[in-house]
Amino acid sequence: MKDGGKALKWGLIAVILAMCTLSLCNLYTLMLFGNITGSFTYPVIQAARFISIADFLEHLESVVVVIWVAGVYLKIAIFYYVLAIGMAHWLGLDDYRPIVFPIGVLLLAFTLWSGPSMQDLVGFISKATPFYSCTVHVLIPALLVLVGSIRKKAPGDPPRPDPQPVQPN
Template sequence: MIEKGRISAMQAAILLYPTIMATAVLLVPSITGKIARQDMWLSPIWGSVFGIIAVILAAKLNNRFPKQTIIQYSSELVGKVTGKLIGFLYLFFLIHSLGIILREYGEFIKGFFLLQTPIAVIIGSMVLVSALAVRGGIEVMARSAQVFVPIVFVLFILIVILLMPEMDPGNLFPILENGPMRSLEGAIVPASWFQQFFLLSFMLPFMNDREKGAKWGMVSVIAVMFTLVISNLVAMFLFGNITSHFTYPVMEAARYISLAEFIQHMESVVMAIWVGGTFVKISVFYYVFVISLSHWLHLSDYRPTVLPSGVILTVLGIWVVDNLPHLNEFLSTVYPFYGTLFYGIIPVILLVVAMMRRS
């Protein structure tokens, strides 16, 4: 097999948590707030349904093809030529998604902390660190996540606790003033993040306890949902209906923290959450891409593709969009449908074909 490493279902869940949460926790509150307003805290709950569906799809397909990824079994289901085309489309989607994620990371770090540093250096350094983790294999990535994720979670809870004196729960009312439609419309963007749980399908072939994959996938979905609900509530309690005016509401919230003039300027904690979580997210997408590329090319080892792919990713991260407003517009309007095609529609079609062939 192209990857000899093995992980547990729990480690996969830990890997998936920052893969979805890392970028969502800073970007989603602003995007959701524009539509759902004071009901924005409900949107991640509705959106999590798509995460549950993605986990079920990944598990169902893996039950039929336990040692293969979608790049491999698509050729068996729809023929070699069509399967190769589907594989190529997934490769394009994965590398494009990586470019978007890298640009999100670069824009945040450059915009708030490293103002004079070229974005190419910021993106390139993250790609290099992620490449080292990817070359180490899925076990190395899982162990890295086991170190980072608890720290990131504790820092997030710390920020929430320190912000409590500044919160005004009255900003939440009236709840469902115009019915549930606003919160449902606001769920479209969070749903596109939750659909990324389909990446579980690329981890299931490398699990020791594959039968527990779906259960731990659901646990990760619920954990991400609660994190996003809490972050949306914090933003709403602090800023009310002007939440959508901020690009990164959680970062702006951290600036409110002041405890006896001793604990202040907690932006560095938000940066730690962002960098630690984004490192895991980029590593997971990077790993899925090089594994998929190696399967598509029928290589015996994925490691020779890691560094060349990293060069392309660095360039793509710089060129993928012109600026931050264009990036937010893409994530708000195009990505929900773009992601649904690859995380939802194509897997459903393949599952239906598999069921028809086995019936």
Template sequence: MHDKGKITAYQMALMIYPTIYATAVLMVPEITGQYVGRDSWAAPILGSLNGFFTAYVLYKLHKMYPNESLIQYSKHIIGPFLSKILGLFYLFFFLYMCGFILKEYSFFIGISLLPKTPMIAIIGSVVIMASLAITGGVEILGRASQLFVPIFILPIPIFTIMLLKDLDPKNVLPILEHGLLPLLQGSAAPQAWFSEVFLISMFLPFLKDPEKGLKWSFISLFAVLLSLVSLNLLTTFLFGEMTASYTFPVFKAVRIISLSDFFEHLEAGIITIWILGAYIKITVFYYALVLGTAQWLNLSDFKPIVLPFGLLISLFAIWEFANLQEQFEFSKFIFPFYVPFMLTVLPTILLIIAKIRTRNTMKKEPPRISNY
């Protein structure tokens, strides 16, 4: 064990919620809106099926190898050589995703809050904060999310109430005007975000109450589903077909809030709160990268490689995308295939192989029947 900390299933659920939701709220309403228009509320429902499936597969794998993460138990399933290659793929994926999230974070903060700040300062500050939490281990992550995530969830109902007088529920009709195909295309992006529930694989071995792991991951997924559906409904009620033409439509919606000429320009507040969720998301992926590397190389401790990886993920963040448009195109066309391929397809294949292997060994050695 590289990390002696223990967390509860509830804390894990609180970590997974922003891991999916924090960047989904930026990109998903716009991407789904471009395909399905006013039916964008239905796309996360279809997409969440993949999330529930991924959580189920990883929980099954976890039950077969309770004290190990995917990077460790793959060697029991496909042998030491192939598992090293698979581990390398996953580490590269985590490294890439860290850069991806940091870039998204820095674009969003840069556009909406700090337009004159150099990107490296925005990225560097959050990486330093995240590395501090990771050095503390998984318990600190659990406690940080317990502290931050309730504050992160709270604004959704509050802002919905503030926007009530501008909403027009008729915007959502007619339902499914162009048939099912656009809906399927529109659910491609949400299902990619939902498959990020894969990160439970890194946290399940640390649970005090592992039998509640699946239940709490499902609750977390359901909370994300509810938030995404309600936000998509909110933007559709507010903008109608126009939703897809805005960058970050949810924050555009917050900008519109005006209560008796007194509560205005609330976007600065909501961005500040959003940073809490984005911070948890960055920390979870960064932790998966650092812990995964330590497990992949059988290191005795992961703490010495936290800061060097922090430097590397900052460089990846600078390297990956030149502008927001490029990242948006990537999220629209490539991300919905790359992420589920790594996080859903490969674990499913592993589970099938593991099931076949255990069945074969069971046939060879029939279970001994004890006669009390």
């Protein structure tokens, strides 16, 4: 990044907007359903069924699903790209394209393996998520920061070339 201050500013704005949007959705759903909110699998979609604007715009849950799927697709695409670039850098490769397909195959295999059914996914979320989240969201990033700070202090560490993304023609 050329301008770290600008990236930090826009990163914070994005996080604050996402936090406000999620908080408003949760508040809207909680105020609509009350104590039974926890019994729904997808309460925001259930809440979207109640939207009726001038008896003309109704059944907007499909719009909610489209926004949700588009957001998940974008998130997966960004994580996939970052994983490919990061792994290519970690392995010291000049180009990230040779590892894109193997990473995709592994992602597909792990996706099918980790959540073959809704019951298995709910079981995983209810039992393993606290440990999984602590590991993935706290321990691994802290370990990466620690290793990065140690490597910056180590003398004689050869610089690795950054893999360059392919420019479209």
